[in-house]
Amino acid sequence: MSSQENSEENLPAEQGTAHAAAHGGGTAVVQHDEDPFADPGLPAHKPRIQDIDERAAKRSERSVALMFTLSMLATIGFIASFVIFPIDKIVYVWPIGHVSALNLSLGLTLGLALFLIGAGAVHWARTLMSDVEVADDRHPIEAAPEVKAKVLADFADGARESAIGRRKLIRNTMFGALAMVPLSGVVLLRELGPLPEDKLRKTLWAKGKLLINMNTNEPLRPEDVVVGSLTFVKPEGLEESNHDFNNEIAKAAVMIVRIQPEEIKDKRELEWSVDGIVAYSKICTHVGCPISLYEQQTHHVLCPCHQSTFDLSDGARVIFGPAGHPLPQLRIGVNAEGNLEALGDFEEPVGPAFWERG
Numbered sequence: 001m002s003s004q005e006n007s008e009e010n011l012p013a014e015q016g017t018a019h020a021a022a023h024g025g026g027t028a029v030v031q032h033d034e035d036p037f038a039d040p041g042l043p044a045h046k047p048r049i050q051d052i053d054e055r056a057a058k059r060s061e062r063s064v065a066l067m068f069t070l071s072m073l074a075t076i077g078f079i080a081s082f083v084i085f086p087i088d089k090i091v092y093v094w095p096i097g098h099v100s101a102l103n104l105s106l107g108l109t110l111g112l113a114l115f116l117i118g119a120g121a122v123h124w125a126r127t128l129m130s131d132v133e134v135a136d137d138r139h140p141i142e143a144a145p146e147v148k149a150k151v152l153a154d155f156a157d158g159a160r161e162s163a164i165g166r167r168k169l170i171r172n173t174m175f176g177a178l179a180m181v182p183l184s185g186v187v188l189l190r191e192l193g194p195l196p197e198d199k200l201r202k203t204l205w206a207k208g209k210l211l212i213n214m215n216t217n218e219p220l221r222p223e224d225v226v227v228g229s230l231t232f233v234k235p236e237g238l239e240e241s242n243h244d245f246n247n248e249i250a251k252a253a254v255m256i257v258r259i260q261p262e263e264i265k266d267k268r269e270l271e272w273s274v275d276g277i278v279a280y281s282k283i284c285t286h287v288g289c290p291i292s293l294y295e296q297q298t299h300h301v302l303c304p305c306h307q308s309t310f311d312l313s314d315g316a317r318v319i320f321g322p323a324g325h326p327l328p329q330l331r332i333g334v335n336a337e338g339n340l341e342a343l344g345d346f347e348e349p350v351g352p353a354f355w356e357r358g
């Protein structure tokens with residue numbers, strides 16, 4: 001056989017015919033009776049050890065039951081966390097650092113409870129449920145009545161083959177685990193209260209507290225703030241090593257910008273500034289995201305969470321987005337050493353504080 005015939009034999013029948021004609025092959029057409037894409041079918045079924053050894057099946061059953069039982073214990077641990085850990089207890093965990101003991105415990109126990117239910121179900125399916133391979137031809141999307149009846153029959157078969165009726169230990173522990181997980185949601189209701197009352201009204205800012213640059217950790221001076229820049233500051237004395245740093249900075253974070261004094265439209269804003277340097281809370285009054293985008297030509301700052309936009313040249317008025325209130329302004333001055341200092345705390349609560357505004 002020639003090499004040309006060899007190459008044509010490797011093509012499907014129609015392509016082989018066209019190829020031969022295109023090359024002037026005349027009657028030298030190679031015909032194929034075999035389907036080149038024949039369905040190879042399913043490989044022979046191999047039974048698992050659990051299918052032929054009842055002791056292995058029992059071991060798998062106990063493993064599944066153990067995972068469901070551990071899931072129940074993890075859920076109990078989740079609920080117990082609320083009793084054991086005070087809400088403000090901080091622990092050191094390597095390599096994360098300082099974290100809330102309550103949050104850590106809640107995350108670990110709930111994650112474990114859900115994981116063990118999933119792992120138990122997967123192990124059950126892989127070792128004890130029927131693993132007979134089934135070929136299912138494609139069919140129209142709309143299900144015919146007889147198909148629906150078949151689905152119901154298959155479902156009943158599946159329930160029978162899963163041995164959920166026979167494996168009572170698995171069934172009971174699985175129902176127990178599934179029934180207990182929602183209890184986690186019930187205890188979470190505690191997190192809905194109490195209201196923060198005046199906690200957002202008081203921050204660490206006070207008269208005479210220096211504005212500390214959060215990048216350099218040095219006191220900020222007026223000459224450090226140039227027009228167009230955006231600087232973040234914290235109150236003097238608040239260090240990252242403080243155990244309540246996250247809580248305090250979440251209220252006291254302040255952004256500093258410098259605007260030409262003649263461009264400041266709000267009279268109080270001008271009085272509370274130093275040569276056009278203004279200090280505003282960095283915490284969005286919508287739901288409290290940190291604001292971080294400043295547009296120097298328009299003096300607008302944008303909250304990245306839901307696009308609330310505030311005009312820093314006009315009392316941080318809301319000009320776009322869902323925020324309901326301007327950003328609180330911090331009154332600032334310059335002390336005898338030439339450093340910027342606060343002249344008191346914010347006059348309004350920072351962040352959303354909807355419960356205090358009426």
Ligand code: FES
Pocket residue numbers: 284285286287288289303304305306307308321322323
């Ligand atoms: S938190 Fe800022 S816009 Fe929603």
